[in-house]
Amino acid sequence: MRGLSVAVVGIVAGLMLSSAATAAELRVLAGGAMTAVWASIKPKFEQTSGHKLDIFFGTTPNLIKEATSGKPFDVGIVPVEVMSDAAARSHFAAGATVDIARVGLGVAVRAGAPKPEISTPDALKAALLKAASVASIPESATGYSIAKVFERLGITEAMKAKMRAQPTPAQVVAMVANGQAELALFLMNVLTAPGLDVVGPFPAELQQDVVYTAAPSAGTKEAAAAKALIDYLKTPEAISVIKSKGMMPG
Known part of the structure; x- marks a missing residue:
């Protein structure tokens, strides 16, 4: 029994070390109008994934400046206008972005x-x-x-x-x-x-949706964790939060 207990303790310790080794701290660039969404999603994602989020909120010009500042970041969930800026876009991974939320x-x-x-x-x-x-x-x-x-x-x-x-x-x-x-x-x-x-x-004829889209940083060293965050934002749990905060998914 003593030998079995030692073995179980060893397995649990090994799993804890493995989890700690795979957990990441992601620096996220995010549009300021999604602050309420992140207040709910951040603790849910951290608890589910084991990853931690350090979120920088800003307006479009602030986010462009931050993305091009040379400071490292891992993923952005930003207004599509940020991605329209060539200098900022070059700091995100190539390929299609993933639309997360929109609001009028x-x-x-x-x-x-x-x-x-x-x-x-x-x-x-x-x-x-x-x-x-x-x-x-x-x-x-x-x-x-x-x-x-x-x-x-x-x-x-x-x-x-x-x-x-x-x-x-x-x-x-x-x-x-x-x-x-x-x-x-x-x-x-x-x-x-x-x-x-x-x-x-605004009247339907004049309505202009602001769309928030996601992409990993081109220089992230936590690509798997960044992808996990983007994937999580498309889950039913995250979509429910987005809707509850007055935004539409996608």
């Missing part, structure tokens, strides 16, 4: 404030021109999409004086929740936040 644009006001009519392009245009101030992140994938809508509505110049540029999604929410800006224009999942009332999505 919307409008929100301070909780309890009157909601403008935005159900048609003309109504949205009138609401934007009437608003005294608008909070958003112009230098982001979302901001680029909103700029395209302004251009289609013919209000690019008129909106310049109204914009209250913010550095992060959380500050867009805070700006309107605190009454420092009248409208928030951003992604629907971010606008569903305490302190705001969602007015609604």
Whole structure:
């Protein structure tokens, strides 16, 4: 019996050492609008896989800068606009990327404030021109999409004086929740936040989905773990989290 116990202890110790040897710490580049998704997915993935995640959140320009900075990273789940930048794309593995989530644009006001009519392009245009101030992140994938809508509505110049540029999604929410800006224009999942009332999505004719796509780093030394993370993001468990946070999978 004593010999059997020693053997069992040896096997367990061996399995623990094997698990420790295969566990990786992945540095992840991620779009800031997916912060709530990662808050749920990170502990689930870490518990399931044994790998650890160190996540850098940023806007599109921040992510491009980080990807091209020379700092090592292992995988990105970023707006497709990051991959459209040739310099950034060269730091990711060649081949097709994997779309993980998408979400459309919307409008929100301070909780309890009157909601403008935005159900048609003309109504949205009138609401934007009437608003005294608008909070958003112009230098982001979302901001680029909103700029395209302004251009289609013919209000690019008129909106310049109204914009209250913010550095992060959380500050867009805070700006309107605190009454420092009248409208928030951003992604629907971010606008569903305490302190705001969602007015609604942009009209279908103007809607611009922001898509988040995944790829390993070209220089990662943890290719298997990076692939495991991307594969996990396509599992029913991860898809359920993505939907629960106001985004659509794929």
